[in-house]
Amino acid sequence: MADTSSTPSSADFDASDRTTDTERAVHGTESVAELRAFLSAYAGEHLGSPIRTVRFRAGRIDAVWGVELDDGRAVVIKGHRTPAGPDTVGALDTIVAARDAQRYLAAAGFPCPEPLSGPDEIDGRVLTAETLLAGEVPAGRASATRRLLAEGLARHIDLLRARPGLREKAGPGPSWCRYQAGPWPVPHDPIVNFDVTPAGYDWLDEYARRASDQILTCREGAELVVGHADWYAGNTAVLDGVLVGTFDWELVADTEAVIAGFAAACYAASSTSGAGLSTPDEVAVFLQDYQAARGAGLYGRERRSACAAAAWIIAFNARWEVGMSGGKGEEGPNLTLAREHGQDYLDLIW
Template identity: 35%
Template sequence: MYGLGEGRVVVGCGGFTCQDAEMPPHACAVDPDGLARWCLEHLGSPPAEEIFRSGHLSAVIGLRLADGREVVVKVRPAAPRIAVCVEVQRRLFQAGYPCPEPLTGAAPFGGDIATAEVYIPGGSVLPGADVAAAAFAEAFARLIRLVPSPAEVSALAPAPSWAAWNHAGNGLWPRSEDSDVDLDEVSGAEWIDDAGRRARDRLRIGASGAVIGHCDWLADNLRWSGDTLQVVHDWDSVTADSEDVLVGFAAALYSTIDADKLATVEDTRRFLVAYGHARGRDLSADELHRAWAAGVWTRAYDAKFQHATGRPITSLSEDEARERLRRAGTPPDELTRATR
């Protein structure tokens, strides 16, 4: 399956009509005539065949054009940051990083915005379990080395919600892109709020200069040829933050033996060690604390969203939150116990 997280949910959909009731309406509502016109105008050729349709926050449509090229068109709500994400992806491709080549900039699609890139199929969802930590960490370190600096591109704000620990709102949690639920108004599972608050408070201490990175380093967004990285997808998940925060997100979100299971505490530790080796300098004690705190925050955000929408809480457990907070240098003994 084409690895496109596009907001942490990937659901397949065949043909120009949605075949899966679970797929969000936005991913199914792309008008085929409008798509054909857009492709002809921006790619010089209309679609001849639809290869796949998937997505969550975006409609992600694989197409074979009449001229034989295979492309992926992404349609999503208009936002200024999308053009910057495409520019970052273009520069990384030109620098030799394994990402799809952008074929267009961000162009209007009705009231939305669309982009196109080369279709790169195939690849395995995970490298070998014994090398996963090093493989994912080295791929992330290479990205950080090659990415442009924030000063070279326009602003990437706002960050995607699961990375927006320092959002401009008054509450603890930012608003999700795909829900009107105010997480700050949802009661229950107080330990999640406490974990997120403690992680955020730690992240507010000792921040370094911002770099650009990928904030959704889930296994489904990467593909491997053996233990070699083949391609990284979902470049809408580009944001700017301090390096330790971005590394902390990645270390907490990747997988080792099952793409549906996030990193364990030990998996995260191995990633952080491997990242230091890959960049040629171990993370300092402060960087490690902030990296652990970032991982707590992003997984607590997902856990809070799961709780708020009545889903099983799978992104973080109370015991794991305590251990991760301990490694972040934040005393976990006052963490509010969950209501059982």
């Protein structure tokens, strides 16, 4: 999963202000003032109005600016990071697919931003713009939030079934969804390297492989659908108990059980409840809520593929922690989950 929670930022920048690591990776500039001028020119050309104020800057993978234009519209401008490895080829196609899905969902009344422009290629950068939706990031571990997320996931998967050709365009999703080549895909950010596992973590390679094998065995022959690849509380907004916004639309084409398992592993993560992934019990209760939302249970092989998909997300995030520390730092929370409860995820019963 990718954490792109919003970080409030002043509308007035001093010329000495320095961009974030993500902004530098995406835009290649250290000056916030220079970046603002570039984005304002983009807004003027593609949205018909330059930037008046900046409401927030955010993002750990893509560089996200929430802005107000001179004409009063509130929009989000996103600079997309070029994926690592083989994902570079076809990256624009996946963005186009996500924009198509957003337009379709917004027209159907689903609470996602309406695309306004893009993907636009400018000076070697890829930009998109969409409407800014207001709301509060929910407390991910609240039972009401969990039910809203389960319902929203079931609803948008069902809506997107009717969109012709979307499964083929969406593809296998970002790196944290790519269990098929096991144990590890090329990571979505070059700050970590999955090529060589540090000494003492061979058990994690084996665990990821078992999760991958269980998914592949149990999903064989099942229908492929399309869903949000990073469905968790930090990518949503709620107002008065209603889901009013869903963000960072990257798509994954997989079985419904697998996509539900991905979400079950990370649904609670948000800026208000911390970045922790789900315990086995939390995975099970999310999947119970998902079954209620879709109006049908997950049975037999579907259940085993769903719980293995959750296990894969735990394994991937644990491997990320190992990569960040080089295997020499203090053990992170996701690595602890994998070490202490790995088999519990794979054997979940609910």
